[in-house]
Amino acid sequence: MSNSRIKNLEEIEKRKDNYHNIQSVFQKINLYDELYIKKTTTGKLEIDTNIKELQTEENIIAKAYKVLKENCKTITGARVKLIKKIPMQAGLAGGSIDCASFILGMNKLFELKLTKEQIEEIGKNLGADVPPCFYNKAVKVEGIGEIINPINTNFKYYLVIIKPKVSFSTKEMYEKIDSQKMSYNMERTNNIKLALERQNLELLVQNLYNRFEDVIPNKDIIQNIKSELITQGALRKFNDRFRLLCFWNISKQTNSKKSL
Numbered sequence: 001m002s003n004s005r006i007k008n009l010e011e012i013e014k015r016k017d018n019y020h021n022i023q024s025v026f027q028k029i030n031l032y033d034e035l036y037i038k039k040t041t042t043g044k045l046e047i048d049t050n051i052k053e054l055q056t057e058e059n060i061i062a063k064a065y066k067v068l069k070e071n072c073k074t075i076t077g078a079r080v081k082l083i084k085k086i087p088m089q090a091g092l093a094g095g096s097i098d099c100a101s102f103i104l105g106m107n108k109l110f111e112l113k114l115t116k117e118q119i120e121e122i123g124k125n126l127g128a129d130v131p132p133c134f135y136n137k138a139v140k141v142e143g144i145g146e147i148i149n150p151i152n153t154n155f156k157y158y159l160v161i162i163k164p165k166v167s168f169s170t171k172e173m174y175e176k177i178d179s180q181k182m183s184y185n186m187e188r189t190n191n192i193k194l195a196l197e198r199q200n201l202e203l204l205v206q207n208l209y210n211r212f213e214d215v216i217p218n219k220d221i222i223q224n225i226k227s228e229l230i231t232q233g234a235l236r237k238f239n240d241r242f243r244l245l246c247f248w249n250i251s252k253q254t255n256s257k258k259s260l
Helices: 060-071 094-109 116-126 170-180 187-198 201-207 219-231 253-259
Strands: 002-007 010-014 020-039 045-049 078-083 139-143 147-150 158-162 245-250
Touching (some): 020 158, 158 219
Antiparallel strands (some): 002 020, 020 078, 020 139
């Protein structure tokens, strides 16, 4: 299973290499894709998926296979079955977590004996969101996504997740942030980390944020959903990433079911 991730995002600065330094907290949730890998002797990668758009060499799994094959000559070929359940273009790191799961699966299946450092380096070169997805726990992320510190927590809480039928590109959202030269608040990420460690729901909801929410168009769509869920008992409205994914902290499981 490739569990998706929710995350806050604080964009700090644009770097000279056009990447952005960020602060973020990644938290695994119980929404996942199914990924199956089988050895073949064709020397190629075959992908069978329920999403037609992913049957292309631009798929991040295909890119990961190419890198692994170039560096590990013992790979004889692989057949992948990917059942997508995580919404695409939703800011849930679906592609990144599938990529991370594929790399870990190939390492085990072909006994590649790649080290943790090698695995994370491969992931970083494929996408800034990939390295945090190797961790089966909440993590605090800095740099472009390669500086990772696990968070000591087993905090459990309920969420309602909504994906409106609206999408925007990462590049577009970062360009808007850069053009506005917005300030940042590093304390919010630290407070979220602290809230998870102390299992403090109130502190958590007080610090939820996402920098992309400040620059998205069509804000009425999000605001209408927020207003409705707040009336249903949501503790906090939060727009996750540029994809207009909304999720709300719900204090009780019964309230989360009622909201649906």
